[in-house]
Amino acid sequence: MNPFARGKKKPRTAIPAPETPPAAPSGPEAASPGPEAASPGVDAASRTLTGEEKADAMPLREHLLELRTRLIRCVISVFAAFAGLFSCAPFIRGIMEKTLKAALPPTGSITFTDITEPFMVDMHLAFVLGFFVASPYIFYQIWAFIAPGLYASERKYVVPVALCSALFFIAGGAFCYIVVIPFTYSFFIGYGGGEATPLITLANMYRYSLKLMLAFGIMFEMPLFSFFLAKLRIVTATRLRAWRKYAILANFIIAALITPPDVLSQLLLAGPLLLLYELSILVAATFGPKPAAPDKTDKADKADPQPAA
Structure with missing residues (x-):
């Protein structure tokens, strides 16, 4: 063995070439980012409201301001009707007194015990009747305030429901005045008419009548x-x-x-x-x-039960 002989050289390993990034696409593909770039975890469209949702999504302060505005409109409408009815309140009071006088015996009468009683009765009468007259507008304001919280398919009922609300309210008051009040007058005055002479005050008569009319209007x-x-x-x-x-x-x-x-x-x-x-x-x-219709397969299973194995 030759001590001066050179050993075999080890084979050299090739150094890997650095990877080059892929070329960016050119043309229309470069303008449209991939799904990962467009929606990093959450779609951007899901984080934004549509125009209709922005209009409906009102903060609490705006809801309170709208409620105040609609309440002011309701109060103004009632006072406008009150102003128009107060001038003819004595005429309306005379019509309502005929209902009571028809139930009174010949010796009975309607009186007042306070010098301001007729004036206060006319104010009370004009205010309550003004509420009945303004009820279509009042109910419209109520349902219009509720409408933003309804679905679009339900908002079409706002105007018909507001009109029906006013009609039912007026119908309740009219039913009370035409049917209930004359009957109650006749019953109670006839109940004690043989023992005492009825002397009914204006305030007592209208307090009883108007309270009943409002109660019937609300419950209708x-x-x-x-x-x-x-x-x-x-x-x-x-x-x-x-x-x-x-x-x-x-x-x-x-x-x-x-x-x-x-x-x-x-x-x-x-x-x-x-x-x-x-x-x-x-x-x-x-x-x-509507109640869901039962499934036909369930009916068939109940009609033809499978025999036990």
Whole structure:
């Protein structure tokens, strides 16, 4: 073995060439970023509101300002109707007094015990009747304030519902004046007419009459409440039928709270309330969600059960 002989050289390893990045695409492909660049985790479109949503998304301060504006409009409408009716309040009072005089015995009369009583009665009468006259505009302002919180398909009902609300309110007051008040006058005056001479004051007569008219007007709104609760899928006709026995009890409790403290007035209010509750069931069945039809496959499985293995 030659000690001076050179050993074999180790083979040299090739140094890898540095990787060059791919060339950027040219043309229309370069202008459109990929999905990773366009939406880093969350799509940008999902973080922005559309124009309609921006219009509907009102902060609390703007809601309160709008509520104040609509309340001011309602108050102005009531006072405008009050100003127009106060000038003819004595004429209206004379018409309403005929209803009471028809129930009075020949010895009975209508009196007043305070020098300002006729004037205050006329103001009270003009104010309450002004509320009835302005009720279409008032109910429109109420439903227009609620409208931004409704779906677009439900906003088309705002004007019809506002009109129906006013009609039901006026119908309740008219029903009370035409049917309930003459009946209650005749009943109570006839009940004690043989023992004492009735001397009824103006304030007592109008306080009783106007309170009843307002109570009937408010309670005649029940089908409208049922309509909106059914559209919002809060109540259904099936639930209203199941709650009928509780509604009967609630109607008599409400009638006892908002009518004068006599059984006859409570019965005269609770009776129409029960009819309005049945009408509310019909409204909920017409405009509310329909019950889902059972699946045909389920019917077939129930009709032809598979034999056990």
